[in-house]
Amino acid sequence: MRHLKRVTHALLVGAAIATPLTAQTRASSPGALLKVGDSQVYYDECGTGPDAVLLVHDGVVHSAVWDDVWPAFCRRGHTLRYDRRGYGKSSAATGWFAETDDMAAVLRQAGVTHATIVGSSHGGEVSINFTLEHPELVRRLVLVGAVVGGFPYSEHFLNRGAPWSELLGRGDVPGAARAIANDRYLIAPGNDAARKKLLDLLLASPQDITHSTPAIPPKPALPRLGEIRVPTLLLVGDADIPDVHAHAGAIEAGIPRSTRIVIPGTGHLMYLEKPELFTQTVMRFLDANP
Secondary structure (H helix, E strand, O other): OOHHHHHHHHHOOOOEEOOOOOHHHHHOOOOEEEEEOOEEEEEEEEOOOOEEEEEEOOOOOOHHHHOOOHHHHHHHOOEEEEOOOOOOOOOOOOOOEOHHHHHHHHHHHOOOOEEEEEEEOHHHHHHHHHHHHOOOOEEEEEEEOOOOOOOOOOHHHHHOOHHHHHHHHOOOHHHHHHHHHOOOOOOOOOOHHHHHHHHHHHHHOOHHHHOOOOEOOOOOOHHHHHHOOOOEEEEEEOOOOHHHHHHHHHHHHHOOOEEEEEEOOOOOOHHHHOHHHHHHHHHHHHHHOO
């Protein structure tokens, strides 16, 4: 959800050059940097093959947010995740870029021709845009607390991150990290272990909340949702902010083959809060839509 609209909103196919990886290396790759335009995009990979699951993180924290569910997806088959520009180990963008180009570059480098995209929050918005741009590549779509371009936000949503932005403006990055981790919509009340994990990730990678994102705004996807014909699963935490529930409803109404499930006891980052339940729910969807 861009800085809050980036931090809040994020919350809530260019040429690529990289050192080639053999199939054997990819099976146990500790991660690699891929040159895309003027940036280095970090990605992690397990398994091989033309079919893969790609995990696209939210707008708050980098791809390590998937750590608790990563082993289960890797056991299932070829799986990838990457740090969007400015997050984690990826370099910040120095000029305008298209976020979908980075996703395409990672899939191309990994030799993927059919992907299941699992996108969270603003990563879900990017995943929707990517599916519209590259329908031939996407086999299934899982959207977790996703938002969609062209659907409005409430004043409450837009003002929600003002305290975080004020702390960042004063240079108090640890304070902003604590405020974000304590947000009741990101992590539902009672999920204290997940809240600590989020805080630890933000403190270890402060660039996640301090970088700028000069992404080229895509055309609104809302009017084009009917073009997405792949099976789509919408997951929303019951404690997530009402705007995200409203976006989920709009997405469900727009994508013909979509199903929405509300996950109890979770907020925006359910894969941190209830990783086993999240994994089981996604795996059931994958099995039902081979």
